[in-house]
Amino acid sequence: MKILFQHLKKYRMQTILSTLFVAVMVASQLWQPKLLQQVLNAIMEDKMDEITSIGIILVAVAVVGLIAGIFNTILSAKIAQGVGADIRESSFRKVQTFSFSNIERFSTGNLVVRQTNDITQVQNLVMMSLQSLTRIPIMFIGSFILAMVTLPALWWVIILLVVLVVLIVMITFGAMGKHFAKIQAFLDKVNAIAKENLAGMRVVKSFVQEDNELKRFSDTSDKLTRHTIIVGTLFSVMIPAFMLVSNLAIVVSIYFVGDMVKDDPTVIGAIASFMNYLMQIMMAIIIGGMLTMMASRAFISLGRISEVLNTDADIKYDKDAPEEDLTGSVEFKHVSFRYEGDEQNALSDISFKASPGEMVGIVGATGAGKSTLAQLIPRLYDPSEGEVLIGGKNLVDVNKNTLRKTVSLVLQRAILFSGTISDNLRHGKQDASEDDMEKATSIAQAKEFIERQDKIYDAIVEERGNNFSGGQKQRLSISRGVIGDPKILILDDSTSALDARSEKLVKEALNKELNDTTTFIIAQKISSVIHADKILVLDGGKLVSVGSHKELLEISPIYQEIYETQKGKDAWGNE
Numbered sequence: 354m355k356i357l358f359q360h361l362k363k364y365r366m367q368t369i370l371s372t373l374f375v376a377v378m379v380a381s382q383l384w385q386p387k388l389l390q391q392v393l394n395a396i397m398e399d400k401m402d403e404i405t406s407i408g409i410i411l412v413a414v415a416v417v418g419l420i421a422g423i424f425n426t427i428l429s430a431k432i433a434q435g436v437g438a439d440i441r442e443s444s445f446r447k448v449q450t451f452s453f454s455n456i457e458r459f460s461t462g463n464l465v466v467r468q469t470n471d472i473t474q475v476q477n478l479v480m481m482s483l484q485s486l487t488r489i490p491i492m493f494i495g496s497f498i499l500a501m502v503t504l505p506a507l508w509w510v511i512i513l514l515v516v517l518v519v520l521i522v523m524i525t526f527g528a529m530g531k532h533f534a535k536i537q538a539f540l541d542k543v544n545a546i547a548k549e550n551l552a553g554m555r556v557v558k559s560f561v562q563e564d565n566e567l568k569r570f571s572d573t574s575d576k577l578t579r580h581t582i583i584v585g586t587l588f589s590v591m592i593p594a595f596m597l598v599s600n601l602a603i604v605v606s607i608y609f610v611g612d613m614v615k616d617d618p619t620v621i622g623a624i625a626s627f628m629n630y631l632m633q634i635m636m637a638i639i640i641g642g643m644l645t646m647m648a649s650r651a652f653i654s655l656g657r658i659s660e661v662l663n664t665d666a667d668i669k670y671d672k673d674a675p676e677e678d679l680t681g682s683v684e685f686k687h688v689s690f691r692y693e694g695d696e697q698n699a700l701s702d703i704s705f706k707a708s709p710g711e712m713v714g715i716v717g718a719t720g721a722g723k724s725t726l727a728q729l730i731p732r733l734y735d736p737s738e739g740e741v742l743i744g745g746k747n748l749v750d751v752n753k754n755t756l757r758k759t760v761s762l763v764l765q766r767a768i769l770f771s772g773t774i775s776d777n778l779r780h781g782k783q784d785a786s787e788d789d790m791e792k793a794t795s796i797a798q799a800k801e802f803i804e805r806q807d808k809i810y811d812a813i814v815e816e817r818g819n820n821f822s823g824g825q826k827q828r829l830s831i832s833r834g835v836i837g838d839p840k841i842l843i844l845d846d847s848t849s850a851l852d853a854r855s856e857k858l859v860k861e862a863l864n865k866e867l868n869d870t871t872t873f874i875i876a877q878k879i880s881s882v883i884h885a886d887k888i889l890v891l892d893g894g895k896l897v898s899v900g901s902h903k904e905l906l907e908i909s910p911i912y913q914e915i916y917e918t919q920k921g922k923d924a925w926g927n928e
Contacts, residue, residue, distance in 0.1 A: 356659050357475065360439045364432045368483065371432065374425035375487040381418025383495040385411060386629035390503070393622030429483035437476035444468050444661055452668040453733050454693050459661070462545030467661055470540055471654035478651035485640050493637035500630035503623050507606055511634065514602045518595060518635050522642035525591040526649075532580045533650040537657065539577035546570050552817075599635045603628050668735055674752040679744030679759045681709035681840035681871035683730060688739035690725060698737070699725045700894045707871055707887065709840070712864070714882025715875045716915060717891035723875045724765075726891070727843050730873065731760040743841065761839035765846040767826035769818030774803060774829065775810040781833040793836035796862040798855050799828035823850035831859065835867060843873045848881065856881065879916050888912070 361368060388411040395403040448456070448464055456464070500511050550557060550566055557566050610624045683706070690700040700722045707713045715723045728734055729741050732748045741748045743759060761781065769777050778793065779785050785793075790810055794800040802825055806812035818826045827850045834842060842863075848856045860881075863872060876882050883902045890898040890905060890912050898909035905912040 356440070356662060357436070357479070357655060360436045360443075361432075361479075363439065364435055367428050367432050371425050371428040371483045372487050374421040374428065375484065376491065377421035378418045378425060379488050379491045379495065381414050381421065382492065382633065383499060384414050385418075386503075386626040386633075387499070388414065389629070390622040390626035393625055397621065425484060429480045432483060433476045433480035436479050437472050440475060440658060441468055441472050444472070444658060447662050447664070450666045451664070452666055452735075453728070454667050455664060458693070460541075460545060462548050463541045464661070465548070466537070466541045466544050467654075467657050471537065471657050474647075474651045474654035475658065478647050481644055481647055485644050489637050489641045489644070492633055493641070496630040496633040496637065500627055500634065503630065504606070504610070504620075504627045507609060507627065510602055510606055510609075511631065514598060514631060514634060515638065517598045518638045521591060521594045521598070522638060522645075525587045525594075526642050526646045529584050529587050529646055529649075532584050534653050535580050536577060536584070537650075537653060539573060539580065542573045543570070543577055546573060595635060595639055599632060602631055602635075606631070668732060670753040670756075671750055674750055674755070676752050676755050679746065679751070679755060679840060681707075681759075681869070682742075682744055683707040683713075683841060683871060683873075684742040684745075685726075685729075686740045686742065688729065688736045688741060690722075690729065690734060691737045698894055700729075700736075703739070703896045705887075705889060705896060705899055707873070709871055710869050711886045712872045712874065712884070714885035714888040715873060715891065716877075716879065716882060716888060716912070718915075719877075721891040722894040723891055724845055725894075726889075727762070727845050727873060727875055730841065730843060731762045732756060733762075758837065759839060760841045760843065761834045761837060762843045763831050763834035763845065763847040765849055767818065767823070767830035767847070767850075769814050769821070769826055769829060771816045772814055773808075773811050774806070774814060777814055777829060778810070778833050778836055781835070782837040785836050789836055790832075792866070793832040794828075796835050796859070796866050797828045797831035798851075798858050798862070799825070799832050802828075824852070824855065827851060828855075828859075835863075838867070839870060841871045841873070842867065843875070845875045846877060849877070860884075879919050 388407055391407050392404055392411065395407060445468060448468075459467075497511065497515075501508055546566075546569060550570070557563060606624060606627060610620055685703045685705050688700060688703040689698050691698045703726065715726060717723050725734070729736055730743070732741070732751075735749070743751065743756070748756065770780070775785075775790060778790050781793070782789060787810065791800065794803055803809060803812070814820070818829070821829065827847055831844070831847060834844075834847075848859060851859065863870075874882050874885065879902075882888055886901070887899060888902060888905055889896055890909055892911050897911055898905055900908060906916060
């Protein structure tokens with residue numbers, strides 16, 4: 354609730370006006386039955402002048418109530434949409450500060466549901482509250498008192514109606530409440546499965562797993578459906594129950610008023626007014642119950658949103674650290690790293706130095722820790738032990754903008770955003786000119802296919818870059834990585850989709866155009882790092898050897914084994 358009130362402060366004046374309009378609307382609703390009673394009495398007494406004057410007042414009161422209701426709805430919608438948008442923006446901003454481990458803890462699908470469905474639930478609560486929170490107590494208390502005054506003899510009918518309606522509300526809404534948390538949890542799972550299948554559609558079809566994936570989705574979807582049907586069934590029972598109780602109350606009232614009419618004909622006007630107030634009492638309780646139900650669901654959603662907003666990012670930057678120009682030197686001092694939840698270190702006691710302008714290769718078997726080591730340099734993770742230094746400064750003391758300007762990371766899985774080619778390249782340098790783009794795409798050997806596009810750099814990039822091949826996406830990703838002319842460039846197996854000729858041209862261009870840049874090349878193939886100034890050999894998360902290709906062939910059994918294996922493959926492939 355604290356988060357909700359923080360965002361509502363921005364709309365304080367609109368909230369006050371909305372509440373005033375609700376008060377006017379309820380006052381109009383409470384006044385109309387009394388005016389109707391007076392009209393009926395005037396009709397029975399054949400007082401035409403009084404009928405006309407009271408009728409005009411009745412119409413005027415109804416119009417005022419209608420106008421107040423319209424303005425209340427408009428303001429409520431604006432406030433609810435504004436609060437929803439503000440919370441959504443705050444949540445998105447918070448997620449942008451998360452480290453990889455924060456995002457892994459929540460999961461991508463879970464965060465998407467929290468920023469869409471959960472915020473929608475809170476948004477609905479805000480609108481419903483602004484329309485009904487003031488209305489319910491005024492309508493209930495006003496209708497209760499006026500009904501008692503209108504027909505005091507039937508006080509017990511009013512009490513009985515209130516008790517029965519409250520019991521129905523408590524039973525039905527109480528039964529619904531426990532299902533809402535499960536509905537949100539299964540929404541997370543359905544969203545995650547759908548996201549995985551859409552992203553991995555090629556894998557699903559390649560391995561003919563459609564039936565298995567359908568069963569997995571259907572099982573989760575059926576559980577979500579089951580809980581949703583239970584809530585819907587309770588709703589379907591609740592509304593007729595309300596109508597039954599209200600109609601019985603009206604029938605009982607008419608029955609007991611029958612004898613009163615003989616002595617006092619004006620009671621006919623009173624019974625019409627009395628029935629109106631009974632309906633308003635019932636509606637106040639029903640709306641209150643629905644608001645309670647929505648609130649219970651929204652509070653679950655609000656708690657999930659609060660969990661995101663109150664989560665501290667694992668990686669924090671020193672706000673007082675100045676922006677500065679760092680050299681491209683990199684040093685690891687006894688660095689160890691362990692992923693959250695793992696029992697063993699992914700990296701253990703890693704120490705090495707890389708001088709500015711050096712090309713450093715990183716090789717090792719799958720799971721040796723190559724990518725983990727690379728992700729510590731741009732501080733996507735912090736080491737569990739030890740220090741990582743860039744330009745002689747510990748990363749924890751480096752300004753965020755300085756670090757992003759100094760280090761550029763190109764991942765193996767090329768991730769492109771929907772938009773244009775230039776939009777994607779400007780992720781690497783916001784103010785990149787066309788000359789910058791031409792230079793970067795030339796280095797990455799992407800200029801050739803970009804110039805074949807109708808709009809060149811303004812060519813459309815579809816979602817996840819689906820209108821480009823794997824090799825084209827990697828070359829665009831490399832272009833984005835080099836366009837800012839970083840002091841340190843990390844290529845995490847980012848040429849794996851390129852043919853041998855293209856890979857060779859990219860490496861030559863990097864050496865020529867970025868000869869002052871410290872380049873880390875993570876590769877599965879020895880041929881990708883054979884000309885590196887220094888090669889790090891990892892095994893089981895440990896740095897087992899460091900040296901040039903020639904040196905490692907003499908001193909490193911693991912490197913020799915990798916080389917001989919790949920050399921054998923090459924020989925076999927050339928036969």
